[in-house]
Amino acid sequence: MFSFDITHSSKPALYADLLAAADAVTSGEHDAIANMANVAALIWEFVPDLNWAGFYRMVDEELVLGPFQGKAACIRIPLGRGVCGAAAQSRATQLVTDVHAFPGHIACDAASASEIVIPLIHAGQLLGVLDLDSPKPARFDAEDQAGLEALCAHITPRLLG
Numbered sequence: 001m002f003s004f005d006i007t008h009s010s011k012p013a014l015y016a017d018l019l020a021a022a023d024a025v026t027s028g029e030h031d032a033i034a035n036m037a038n039v040a041a042l043i044w045e046f047v048p049d050l051n052w053a054g055f056y057r058m059v060d061e062e063l064v065l066g067p068f069q070g071k072a073a074c075i076r077i078p079l080g081r082g083v084c085g086a087a088a089q090s091r092a093t094q095l096v097t098d099v100h101a102f103p104g105h106i107a108c109d110a111a112s113a114s115e116i117v118i119p120l121i122h123a124g125q126l127l128g129v130l131d132l133d134s135p136k137p138a139r140f141d142a143e144d145q146a147g148l149e150a151l152c153a154h155i156t157p158r159l160l161g
C-alpha cells in the first residue's frame with residue numbers, strides 16, 4: 001500500500017523521512033494498535049542494523065508487549081525493570097551502548113548488543129515506550145535519540161485510542 005524511496009546521506013535526513021512516512025501512515029487514524037504496528041514496520045524498514053523494534057504499552061501499571069518487528073519478546077515488564085522499565089519509571093530516554101553493562105537488562109534476544117528506549121508521554125500520562133535493539137555495540141547515538149524522540153513526540157497523540 002505504501003512504498004518509500006529510502007536513500008539517506010545522514011541520520012537527520014533518515015529520521016526526517018521516517019517522521020514524514022510515519023505522519024502519512026498515521027494521519028487521520030486514531031487506533032493505537034494500528035498506528036503502533038505501522039510505525040514499528042516503518043522503523044524496521046528505514047533504520048539499519050536493528051534486530052528488534054516495537055512498542056510496550058502501559059497497562060495496569062506494567063509494560064505489556066505491543067506491535068513490533070523482530071523475534072518474539074518478553075510480554076510483561078514491571079516498572080523499573082530492564083531498560084524499558086527504567087525508561088518508563090524515569091520518563092527519560094535510555095540510550096544504552098552496551099546492554100550487558102546495564103543492570104537488570106532483559107535479554108529477549110541474545111543477539112542484542114545495544115538499545116534505545118523512548119518513553120511515550122501525552123498530557124503528563126505515560127502511554128508506553130518505544131524500544132529499538134541492535135546487534136551492533138553502540139549502534140545508537142545522540143542523532144538517533146533526537147530523531148526518535150521527535151518521532152515519538154509526533155505520533156504519541158495518535159496512540160490514544
Ligand code: SME
Binds near residue numbers: 073074107
Ligand atoms: N531489553 C529490554 C526488554 C525488551 S526487548 O529488548 C524487546 C529491556 O531490558 O527492557
